[in-house]
Amino acid sequence: MIRSITHPQTRAWHRAHLLRHRRMWLIMAGVIGAVLLLTFSGYFGEVAWLTLCDAVLRTTYRLAIAYSIALVLGALMALVVGWSPFSDILFPFFDILQNLPSFALIPFFIYFFGFTSNMIILFAVSSIIWPILFAILTAIKSAHKDLSDAATIFGAKGWRRIPYYLAPLSFPAMLTGSIVGIAIGWEAVIGAEIITNVAGFGDFIKEAGASGISQALVAGTLVILIIVFVINRLVWAPLLTESSKRYAE
Amino acid sequence: MPNKSQQIALVLSRVSANFEDGKERVLVLKDMSFSVPAGSFVSVVGPSGAGKSTLMRVILGLMPHTSGDIVRNFSRPAMVFQNYALFPWLTALNNVAFGLRMAGMRKTEARKTAKKKLEEVGLGHLENHYPAALSGGQRQRVGLARALAISPDLLIMDEPFSNLDTITAESLKADLLKIWRSYGITILMVNHLIPDAVEFSDQIIVMVAHPGHIKSIIPIDLPRPRDTRSAQFFKEVDLLTEATRAIS
16 A cells, blocks of 8 residues: 655655665676576577567556656645645545555546557556655745745746746656556556556456466566566666755755 | 935835634734835845745745735845755756746846856856756855846845855855946845845844834945945944844
């Protein structure tokens, strides 16, 4: 279950995160080595690589779309709620909503959208949105009053407040919210695919695993591991480094 | 020294303000009346909890007042904060350029002006540093440059020196007096150090807490530049210390 993200973006936190990433490199080198070894030894001879690639691409595509929608929607909701005088009323309402076990909602999504790719995307949005929304909301609510006053005095009023003050203010929170959200998103998309049998990575490993541990299952797991790692290294790690440089106290 | 023919930058008459704390309403400012002549240096002193910062927020319109009138004869107020309140996502230069950009100035021009202001406060070489990489004194100088950049007609300073060490504060104070003389802006400063208030001010407003109101307004007529070691200076400091001691 998702918990609201309330921890501050401290330097120590970022440092710990970066250190973890460095260790991840070592582990990943091991994983890639194992993949190569297994490939050369002919272990993956039976694997339908094209089907696997197709499945992984479908899943990644769904996650990307779901994340984009969740980011825009979550950020918008956080801005509206954080800004409005009703935030104190709406906050507990969101807290209850985010604590709903997301997979309990899947029958509703299936009822309204059928066994479709769009259903999976929307279902994933409903999981990814919470950590993003809460992280940004917390960042806006907990910002120092002086900083908000400074923004007002020096002219960031009305709609300009969003691009010039609220957006950069909540950038580190958006980052952590996104990292948590995407981790949950993989779970949601793959889980939904397993449940609904809609073509994708979830469906692929379900088929592959139906008759016990097969080469295809191992290959699929390794591929997804590598994709997650690459996204981490190429997208999140540089953003975290930048954020820790700028937002350190 | 303000003279009678001078314009008045700010007038407060019987201004009161409340804090809404859930259901409870706390009176934080009661019947505040004073005026600030344009181009003068006015200090507000008083114990913590006297509502000095609230007064500044009310004057700037960041917080509503519940009764009384405020006449604001200024159009471009700026503020320098106790905790600097620099935007951590912007470099020193972009922090200074922020107000100019918001006022619609082109990027290149805003950066040029900002660079000049940074040089004026002695930080031209640190333009590309983020606030996190600056010391307290440097941050406050960036804060001052950010305020000066928009050519303010009223500069509000909320205990700008209280987070700085003595040596840093002294050099910043000297620079501030220089800036005040050359710009001719009106400065309203919250201060908790009486000698500082006497050194800078044309007029000192002494506030009392629970609820925050004015105990007395003391004009300082010492000639400028002020000799902080003269007998007259010490006399004024003594007088003011007595006035504040009676309330705390």
